[in-house]
Amino acid sequence: MNRPLDRRLGWTWWTRNGSYFRIFLREATSAFILAEVVLFMLLIHKAGQDAETYLAYRDFLWHPLMVVLHLVALAFALWHTVSFFLIAPNALPNQVAGRRIPAAFIIGQQFAGLAAVTLLLFLWVAWVGAT
Amino acid sequence: MSETTIQLEVFRYRPDNGGPTFQSYEVPYHDDWVVLDALNYVKNYIDGSLSFRWSCRMGVCGSCGMQVNGEPSLTCAEFLRDHMPGPIRVEPLVNFPVERDLVVDINGFMEKLDHVKPYLVREDESDDLSAEYMQTPTQLDRYKQFSMCINCMLCYAACPVIGRVDDFIGPAALALAQRYNLDSRDQGKQMRQDVIFQNEGIWECTFVGECSEVCPKHVDPAGAIQQAKLEGAFDYYKRLLTPWARRS
Ligand code: SF4
Ligand code: FES
Numbered sequence: 616m617n618r619p620l621d622r623r624l625g626w627t628w629w630t631r632n633g634s635y636f637r638i639f640l641r642e643a644t645s646a647f648i649l650a651e652v653v654l655f656m657l658l659i660h661k662a663g664q665d666a667e668t669y670l671a672y673r674d675f676l677w678h679p680l681m682v683v684l685h686l687v688a689l690a691f692a693l694w695h696t697v698s699f700f701l702i703a704p705n706a707l708p709n710q711v712a713g714r715r716i717p718a719a720f721i722i723g724q725q726f727a728g729l730a731a732v733t734l735l736l737f738l739w740v741a742w743v744g745a746t
Numbered sequence: 747m748s749e750t751t752i753q754l755e756v757f758r759y760r761p762d763n764g765g766p767t768f769q770s771y772e773v774p775y776h777d778d779w780v781v782l783d784a785l786n787y788v789k790n791y792i793d794g795s796l797s798f799r800w801s802c803r804m805g806v807c808g809s810c811g812m813q814v815n816g817e818p819s820l821t822c823a824e825f826l827r828d829h830m831p832g833p834i835r836v837e838p839l840v841n842f843p844v845e846r847d848l849v850v851d852i853n854g855f856m857e858k859l860d861h862v863k864p865y866l867v868r869e870d871e872s873d874d875l876s877a878e879y880m881q882t883p884t885q886l887d888r889y890k891q892f893s894m895c896i897n898c899m900l901c902y903a904a905c906p907v908i909g910r911v912d913d914f915i916g917p918a919a920l921a922l923a924q925r926y927n928l929d930s931r932d933q934g935k936q937m938r939q940d941v942i943f944q945n946e947g948i949w950e951c952t953f954v955g956e957c958s959e960v961c962p963k964h965v966d967p968a969g970a971i972q973q974a975k976l977e978g979a980f981d982y983y984k985r986l987l988t989p990w991a992r993r994s
Contacts, residue, residue, distance in 0.1 A: 619843035619851050620759050620766060624909030632816065635906060638954045702955065706972030708928075709891075713884045 641698060644691035651688045700725040750775040752826055753833035754784055756796065759844050766844070769793075770833070775826055781836060782810050782821040785848075798848035805962060808898035812848050813837040818903035818960045839903040855899055858915050861941050862923035867934025879931035892925035892970050894963040901957035901967050913946040917957035917967030920948055924970040939978075948974045 624631060629639035654676065661672040675681065703725060704718035752775040759766040771792055773784045782800055789796050800810040803822045810821045815835050826834070842850035866879075901917035902908050908916050923942050927935045942948050951971045958968040985991070 619761070619845050622838065622844055623841050624906055626910065628906035628909050631906075634956065634959070635954075638906075638952075638956075642952065702953070705958070705966055705969030706953075706976060708888070708973055708977075710884070710888055715887070 641695060644695045647684075647688040647691050648695075650684065651692075696729070700729075752784070752830065754781075754788065755833050755835045756785070756788070756848070757835075757837040758796070758847055759838075760795075760846060768835070775830070777827055779826045780822050781812075781814055781819070781824045781826065781829075781834060784826060784834075785821065785836065796848075797846045806896060808896035811839050811898045811900050811903070813840060813903065818900040820898060820900070820962050823962060839899060841903050841905070841908045842899070852899065854912075855897075855902060855916070855919075858919045859897070859922065861915060862919050862926075862938055863934055864919070864922040864926060866926065866929065866932050867937060868931075869933045881930055885930040888930075889925045889928035892921045892928070892965055892967075895922060895925075895965045895967075896963055898962065900960045900962065901965075904956040904960040906954055906956070907950055907952065911946065911950055914950045915942065915947055917951075917971065918965070920951070920974065921965055921967035921970035924974050927974070942974060943978055948978065951975075 629635045658672065658676070661669045676685075700722055704716075704721045707716070707721060709715060751772045754771045754773055755768045756771060757766060758769045771788045773787045773792075776783070782803060785796070785798055786800075789798075798810075798812070798821075800822065801807040802809075805820055805823045808820075811818060812821050813819070813836070814821060814824050815829060816837075818839055821836070826832075836848065838844045838848045838850045842852065842855070845851050868879075895918050897918060899918065905914075905917055907914050920942055923938045926932045927938060948971050951968070953968060953972060955968045958966045961967065
């Protein structure tokens with residue numbers, strides 16, 4: 616008897632349809648985040664060296680191609696954040712202490728938290744810049 | 747006036763007859779016909795050799811799942827009118843071995859279901875068949891959504907992880923594990939955790955979410971798996987921080 620036919624999707628699964636491709640891109644965003652983290656850690660490292668090295672590295676980060684990289688990374692990070700916030704209610708238990716939590720409330724809380732943290736960071740940077 | 751028809755392109759595979767092919771059938775079009783009606787028309791009037799599974803014709807038994815134009819669907823709930831003017835491509839569910847035509851081998855799935863002990867486990871199991879385990883509506887509400895599964899396996903066909911990792915327990919079985927773990931009458935959580943926390947369990951899932959998209963019963967297996975992950979991580983840290991409370 617012939618073996619049953621194997622029809623698994625395999626490694627090219629992400630080329631199968633639009634929504635798979637979007638998931639693939641969503642996961643690929645992590646590569647850009649990683650790149651930005653490495654660049655940032657290098658920045659801290661250079662800051663500990665002499666002024667010339669630091670300024671040269673800062674100029675490198677301002678190179679037009681690097682700016683494009685930063686913008687792409689920012690867009691991906693925002694996309695990942697928003698899609699994460701939107702699916703978070705599904706990943707949480709539907710009740711807390713016997714009461715149902717509306718999905719809109721969970722989503723709203725996350726955006727509010729993000730806005731608060733962003734605002735605090737901006738204020739802090741502005742304060743450091745002013746002193 | 748000539749009768750309106752629609753074309754079906756049906757996946758054919760006869761193990762002793764070479765590789766798979768597609769065969770076209772012209773079937774009458776009716777507004778209220780579903781894909782399963784068209785397949786039954788083929789079987790009854792055009793080609794009796796076509797094999798496929800079905801039973802209830804009302805979205806309850808879960809046996810008529812197939813790929814309709816590439817999407818995992820219950821063929822008894824998929825109207826021809828939504829695919830006019832056609833053609834409609836009908837294939838067996840992907841990710842499963844095909845036995846013949848539209849019939850897939852579901853043994854692997856049944857074994858996975860079995861692993862998660864999808865039934866109430868009681869430590870105090872008694873032979874008293876009249877024993878009652880009371881539950882409030884709030885307790886029922888915690889798991890009710892996850893209990894609506896009809897084992898149609900559409901979520902397995904939609905899941906890219908299933909397509910790559912043979913032993914991944916998969917959406918429906920993990921959702922069922924969560925369904926029983928959340929049930930106030932159940933005491934088998936510890937036994938199930940061993941299965942769902944292993945490598946082929948919840949951590950294999952990357953939250954693609956397609957399983958929840960295709961589920962005809964809105965079970966949201968992807969959500970169930972993420973909830974189990976959260977709970978698992980929480981328990982892990984709790985044990986790490988309170989080693990004296992460790993279970994024997
Ligand atoms: S979870 Fe939904 S798609 Fe998966 S087997 Fe159950 S009913 Fe079907
Ligand atoms: S025939 Fe039972 S679900 Fe379609």
